[in-house]
Amino acid sequence: MVPLEWYIGLSAVIFIIGVAGFMIRKNIIIMLMSIELMLNAVNISLVAFSHYLQDLRGQVMVFFIITVAAAEAAIGLAILVSLFKNKAAVHTDEIIEMKG
């Protein structure tokens, strides 16, 4: 039997890769993908917990997360499209209107 910690460790590593990807990439598409990565990492740990605790609630959570992820991807990409239309930019260093 694989210990629970292994799953969580895997999940943590992928999560951090997602975080790092979000932080260091300039391309907004990749950043959105990094978010998906993070969500999936969380999903993995939730499913693992669900399995080990013999409780389906974790999986229900995953179900919701997938829903939200889908919605998020849709909206995020829609924003990206309209951003691209307006500014022809997909790199974060080109979008610095919030500079103080």
Next chain:
Amino acid sequence: MQIGYPILSTVIFLPIFGALLILLIKRTNEGLVKWSALLISVVTFILSIPLFVSFDKTTAAMQFAETRDWVPSWGIKYALGVDGISVLFVLLSTLLTILCVTVSWNSIKDKVKEFYAALLLIEGAMVGVFCSLDLFLFYIFWEAMLIPMYLLIGVWGGPNRVYAAIKFFLYTLVGSLLMLVGIIVLYLGTGMSFDILKMMTTNYPYDIQLILFWAFFAAFAVKVPMWPMHTWLPDAHTEAPTAGSVILAGILIKMGAYGFLRFNMPLFPEAAKAMAPAMMILSVIAIIYGGIICLGQTDLKRLIAYSSVSHMGFVTLGIFALNTQGIQGGILQMINHGIITGALFLCVGMIYDRTHTRQISDYGGAATILPIYAAFFMVFTLASIGLPGTNGFVGEFLIILGGFAASKILGVLAATGIIIGAAYMLWLYQKMFFMETGSKVQGHNDIDAREILTLVPLIILVFWIGIYPNTFLSFMDASVQNLINRVNEAGLAQTAQQAVEVIK
């Protein structure tokens, strides 16, 4: 004394709802906006008259009281009521609002409906401040008043309005925040209650009293404004539109002094007693400083603003003299100052509408061109310098009497303020109305019927209070006596309580 409607709530919320109603009127229909603002303010005034007529002058208790639970879990109540100290201010507020509406009739041309809505909102909040018997409610009204006032200065003001508005806002906000801290401390100290009446009978330990006294002082002293927190006033007055100046001078700055009477003294009597000499010294500085600085002014509104500093110095001097004449004189002088300075600002607004200049040096010889206006201005000038027979005299005399009884030196120094007052007001009058006619004054019409009607009520009050002040003084008798007893006996009660505890 049964009145069929909750009079205080009506007087507070009628203008507020009226303001919302005005916002719904179509922007282009300015006539309707003005007339409905006038109607609302007049109706409010008429509804507030029962306060004057059926007020029971024999008791110091809160009258026309209304109490409802509001947020019971936090001990917040919706409690209103007036006593002899506050009732006159309610009436003054409702009266001055009408005059503000009429004086702005032609001078406000931009964002008309927002202007009148703001004016009515201020009225509601002002009355609310004077009526609240729940500290939480009080604070809400206190702050609520700030926003429309800020807008009044910042939107309809003169060229430097934004600076003035922000200065006004920051000053008062800083003071208010300190008071908020004080309110929270009081709330905890009174057993989770915001009930002002309950606080008035609670004795707090002296150290706490002292801290709270200063916390509340910060809020009120800025409003008054006491020296040296006065520098926002000239800017705010100078930049505000006429109605804004009138409200500011007439009511808003009275709230500071009212706060002293309603909170600082009955809630922290021992601290008030201990701090009274310091307060009186600050007051006398304000009187003299505010007076002398007037002589160096070149701007009409600024001069009157600084004269307010001087006059409010008299008010606080009287209040902190802690004797009957002083406090009654102080309250009366607040009313007087509201009338006189309010009227002076109305007058200034009227001539500004014609000449569009506030520089004193641009004027001269206006008495020839605008004789009726000059006559009105003269009466208010005389009232301002405290000529017997006008209201200014009664207030100032009682204050100096009270101040002199409390401290001879300070009384004498305060009396010099009367000389200075005569000097700067007559200097102003001469520059504006006498001598050769200035080019900017030439060719203007004298004030019309609307403007005369705006000033007449104030003229009547000037002489009414001057000749028969007892109408107004009798309102305060019981409440002031009660207040003085509270201040004087608080120390005794505390010692007695400690003695009892020791025996236990």
Next chain:
Amino acid sequence: MDKYVLIPLLPLTAFVINIIFGKWIIKEKAHWIAILAVLGSFAIAVSAFLEVLSGKVINYDVYNWIVSGNFKVTVGFLIDQLTAIMLIVVTSVSLLVHIYSVGYMHGDGGYYRFFAYLSLFTFSMLMLVMGNNLLQLYFGWEAVGLCSYFLIGFWYEKKSAADAGKKAFIVNRFGDFGFGIGVIMIFLMLGSLHYTEIFGKIGTLQGQAINILGYNVDLITLIALLLFCGAVGKSAQIPLHVWLPDAMEGPTPVSALIHAATMVTAGVFMVARFNPIFNLSETAMNVVALTGAITSLFAATIALVQNDIKRIVAYSTVSQLGYMFLACGVGAYGAGIFHLYTHAYFKALLFLGAGSVMHAMAGELDIQKMGGLKKYMPVTYWTFLIASLSIAGIPGLAGFFSKDEILWLAYNHGTVGKIVWAMGTAVAALTAFYSFRIIFLAFHGTFRGTHEQEHHLHESPKAMTMPLMILAVGAVAAGWVGIPAALGGSNAIAHFFEPVLGHPHVTAAHEEEYMVMGISIAAAIGGIFVSWIFYSLKPEIPKNLAVKFKSIYTTLWNKYYVDELYDFIIVRPVKWTATNILVAVTDGKIIEGIVNGVPAAIRNFGERLRKLQTGYLQHYALSMALGVFVILTLVLIAKGR
């Protein structure tokens, strides 16, 4: 409601009617309302006087004016012997001045306004003298000051007039400052402001002292001197005399009524009214006597060299007021009021005569440019001459009796009395000199003005000469009620005043009184004689003297530089402080500096903080991650323990 209330109320009504309707409806008929009102007041005043004469004293309250705690003041009237005589003086002079003004002010743009102010003044003055308490006195006191302000500045387009009005008001405020504090002290010490109660209780303060800045000051002396401060201001005594000569900017009838006959005498009236207080303080009495004597001499010397006819008369007023204070200071209140009463007539006459001259000269005031007016305006000349003789103290005329009474009583009042008597006698000589200087320069000799002026010369209309003649009768006969016993009279007026003002009992022999009388008569005649030599016989003498004693002459000509001194030590420093210290430094730099400094520091910090806001998405993400890291670390540390 009874008739006494009407005495002040009638003029007040006239004022209200004229000021409200005068501009549109009444216009040129304004004088009717005003004159009728004053006439009514005069009639009632006479009837009140007769009642007082029969021994009745009227004292009652009308209503409660101010009630605050234990402080209670009413509006009420007290008519005793002192008030009664004042009522007669005020209403009669006022009536005559009203009538005179119909002619004098004819055609002026502010005709209705002028009569409205006159009515208001009459009302205020009556309130002042009739009040039965100090605060009402104070009310009248300030109100007459206000009317004086209005009337001095009546021709407000003229800068000098507007300045003079303002100066009068503010200088008076200095006196009122002391007076007001005196009122407050009296209330605090005695618990009341009503005359009867004050005089009843004042004895209890005797011997009490009050500590002021470490000095023990006798309480009664302090109160008396504070009250006297007010009198000094109102009656233009040194050092607050500066406003009265300037007040001549007003129309001449005003100068006659306010600045000669009535308002300026309010100070004397007040000191006399409070004689029970003054009597208790030797120091205060001496101060009053010496102030009066010094002012009297001081003003008389200035009057010697002035050329403006109204200013000479004004300085003569200051001088005569000094006389009245001199009398009060030596305890001769009755004599002081007697002089007040006679002075009202002959001084009003002098002013109205001067007005008549001005009327003829089209506003010219310089006596050096007049001359020989006698033949053009005989009524004016003769009445003016009578007034001058009266003021100089020629026996038989009003001025003689009152002046003589004062000098005689002063002479009998110890050392201080002797000093002030000597000064008073000197003043008598000077008075005669400068009064006749006007006569000789203006009415005798040849005309020195321009041709147009000479062409314009005419006697004044009836409305103006009538009052002159009536006043001339007063200037002659008013004194006959006070003929001293030494001259076979009964000195009726002194006895009339005795219940209120007391009467110093002089035991000296009649011979001594003849001597004093003789000296003052000699002084007066000597003054007239010298004046005749100087200005009629050998006009080159005064010019030579002016050159020879140039420094003295210029000092006198510039009125001892008092105005300049005040300007230098009070007006300028205050204005300088206002603009250069308070506006520029304290408010502008220090307070504003602190006030603006704090927000500026915050803004500065904010400016720097803003740099953190790069707008770069990843920077926010990085800081978020940093935050997560920090919080997690903290949580783990907290849990680990």
Next chain:
Amino acid sequence: MLPKLFFGYFAIVMIALSLAVITRRNPVHSVLWMLVLFFHIAGLYLFLNAEFLAAVQIILYAGAILVLFLFVIMMFNLKEELTAERFIGEWPIGVALGISILMLMFFSMSKITTGPPGQYTIEAIKAETHTKAIGKVLYTEYLFPFEIASLILLIAIVGAIVLAKKRG
């Protein structure tokens, strides 16, 4: 031993794939690597007896979301992307922070204590079939959140249309 080996394979591949996703210059490559990653995750779900979720993972993520990503990428100018700088200037800080947080996570992992096991044992699920079991929970206990989730999707649809629509 076999499950551990199996897990080891998955773990190594998944980490490698994740790194590939965030480091590839060409977004299309990233998407493709991600696709492979998602298949692996689905596999891991199967391994954990979550057949339904595995199916959803493939259908939804691989089938829908990633396709959406691809579509969007197609709209952009890839040539420019290929020459542009991939990482921000401060990337070492990001990496360092990530590693730090990871260390913290590992450090705190030793403190995990699991609660009491629930009623859904593997046998129970197998007896009822996984889809049915999860459906039961979803439509009873989580009915309300489920409805909300559907609402969120609705809003997402509307939002996406509004945002992406050409302004006009």
